Amino acid sequence: MSALDGLAVRRTTTAQQLADGLAERIMAGAFGPGDRLRESAIAAELGVARNTIREAVRILELTGLVRYEVNRGAVVIAPTPEIVEALYTARERLETAAAARTPRPEQLDAITEAFENLCAAADTGDLGTIVDRDLAFHQAIVAVLDSTRLDEFYAAMTKELRFYLTVLSKSETPEEVVAQHRLILDAIRAGDRDRAVAEIRAHIDTSVEQLKQLLDARR
Amino acid sequence: MSALDGLAVRRTTTAQQLADGLAERIMAGAFGPGDRLRESAIAAELGVARNTIREAVRILELTGLVRYEVNRGAVVIAPTPEIVEALYTARERLETAAAARTPRPEQLDAITEAFENLCAAADTGDLGTIVDRDLAFHQAIVAVLDSTRLDEFYAAMTKELRFYLTVLSKSETPEEVVAQHRLILDAIRAGDRDRAVAEIRAHIDTSVEQLKQLLDARR
DNA sequence: ATGACTCGAACTGTAGTACAGTTCAACTGT
DNA sequence: ACAGTTGAACTGTACTACAGTTCGAGTCAT
Incomplete structure (x- = not known):
């Protein structure tokens, strides 16, 4: 300073x-x-x-x-099933690629901290903050790829997704959110990369499914 | 039609x-x-x-x-060592992630065809075309990720890189280029994903090293 | 010569006006 | 009900104008 x-x-x-x-x-x-x-x-x-x-x-x-x-x-921009699906596919590829790597200690700390922030937000129950922390957690995972360009690309997608989530007012119970992310975090912390990849894949699958249902309901 | x-x-x-x-x-x-x-x-x-x-x-x-x-x-835009390095890091992450997957038959065909195109260009000796075919080969690899958004992102990086390569007038012998890419293709076709990842990593390492030398020489 | 300083030309950022061509919804006639 | 017409609203583009910024050339002191 x-x-x-x-x-x-x-x-x-x-x-x-x-x-x-x-x-x-x-x-x-x-x-x-x-x-x-x-x-x-x-x-x-x-x-x-x-x-x-x-x-x-x-x-x-x-x-x-x-x-x-x-x-x-x-x-x-307006979300369509195709757009949402493409977005989540790209997320899945990046996050699983990241989860397949071994995070450096400070990266692991960052992920853990992001999770704790998410938990804190879940306690307050503020939906907007929960979504932000949720997305920040995933950004921390992608950071394990150690690529600023991919970080930026992912951040741009996050911004877009954040908008879709807002307009679709997606909602799940804070407990669910925390539970799912805890599974991911645990797998990463355990160094079990295969499980981490699988958990991320499952998490993204359920998310995209929920969003698609919301989209159908709108029409 | x-x-x-x-x-x-x-x-x-x-x-x-x-x-x-x-x-x-x-x-x-x-x-x-x-x-x-x-x-x-x-x-x-x-x-x-x-x-x-x-x-x-x-x-x-x-x-x-x-x-x-x-x-x-x-x-x-002007290439600096940092920019070039960041670009190649992102490429490495995406291409190795793609190589870690099992390509569908038509994707394998596309990669093979891209390689053949590269060989044909190498025969003619036209440097510009060789670079284009080289980059197209890698784009075909990334396509295995099955993500249009990542395809687009990679294509944008390719455009940028193409410009850098032009202004730096990077040159290696066509034989070298073909040989390196053949190693990658063989590993992919053999279904040996670990080797494919390793070959890509090696290929990118040498490329970025050459570029950095060229950049130093300019200054 | 060298370095600090000044000045002016060239250029960007922004405002404002104008108008042809396009879009779209309301209206019309059948 | 439906095809066709019309007009208001809006975009795409051109042109002019000017304050503020940049940067190199010229100037001055050392």
């Missing part, structure tokens, strides 16, 4: 700030999946020029929360 | 076309790593408005060929 810590000039552009703000709003549910982001309306409301909004939305596109359709502009 | 195949109206925007064109130019070496993409100059040269160029460049950012720096605009 230096004496100049936290001192930083405004090293960001208006468009970047708008992108951050919009991402927040979308995650908070201000825009639902499939909604269009109307440029003039947003520009007027926020008091910025339309081209600045356009840039902000292009930046948003980087994070994957919206995609562009020709002549329809930016549209908030 | 329907009777309407290939019939499609211009389902794209000017900005998208510009992004594609710029990507091509960059890959062809019109802009070197670290070069800035000056908006006014490009806009004037191509006869489009500056904001359209800005959009095109934002789209380009999606593919990872350029990144933005505040008040300096778009800058073509």
Whole structure:
């Protein structure tokens, strides 16, 4: 910690700030999946020029929360069974690959800590926090792969998934969540990589199944 | 194949076309790593408005060929030892994870075909094509993971790597390339997953080592 | 010469206006 | 009920303008 810590000039552009703000709003549910982001309306409301909004939305596109359709502009992503399945397949591949490795001590600690955080959240019962901690636990597992690029890729998927979970208001009892993750953690801590892989696979299978049911129910 | 195949109206925007064109130019070496993409100059040269160029460049950012720096605009990515290493680490994780699986027959065929294409290119001696076929071979391996999202992620990394290889004009003898890949293919075809993983690891190790030397030599 | 400093040209970031082409829902006529 | 028409809203693109930033060239002191 230096004496100049936290001192930083405004090293960001208006468009970047708008992108951050919009991402927040979308995650908070201000825009639902499939909604269009109307440029003039947003520009007027926020008091910025339309081209600045356009840039902000292009930046948003980087994070994957919206995609562009020709002549329809930016549209908030919407979960379909195919998309959810593809997302979970990629998660499964990365997490099992990670579980097949031997974590370094500090990685094991990080995973354990993530689990404890999850337990604490489960005690409070705050669903949003539980989901966040849940996802953070899995991110800690992927970190065992020791690849920043894969960490980033996984984080981007997590952001997308977080949004889907919010809009689908997926809910399971905190006890279930903790129980499932404890199985994974135990297997990892025991150094039983085959079991860890199997537990992760099972966990992801049940999750994707639940989500698909929720998706069907919506239609 | 329907009777309407290939019939499609211009389902794209000017900005998208510009992004594609710029990507091509960059890959062809019109802009070197670290070069800035000056908006006014490009806009004037191509006869489009500056904001359209800005959009095109934002789209380009999606593919990872350029990144933005505040008040300096778009800058073509430049390989550093850290970046190259991170890239190859991610490749290693994905490819070994794929090699640890049992490929389906058609996947095995695809890999074999990719190898044959590589051999054919090696015979002609065209370095650019060899690199392309080399990368396609590895993409075919990753396809064994059966995850479209990971396929896409890997493809994006490949594009980035292709650019680095071009600007660094990496060269090894075609015989070497074919020999190394034959080892990998043989291990996969033999169903010896441990050996396949080991061969891939070795192949990537030597590649990254060569690249690092090239990078040092540049400085 | 060397290094610190100043200045200005070039460029980015943002605002604002304009308009042709597209989308989509409401309206119309059958 | 249904095909066709119309118009409002919106996107894609162009153009202009200007404040703030960057960076190299020139200047000055050492």
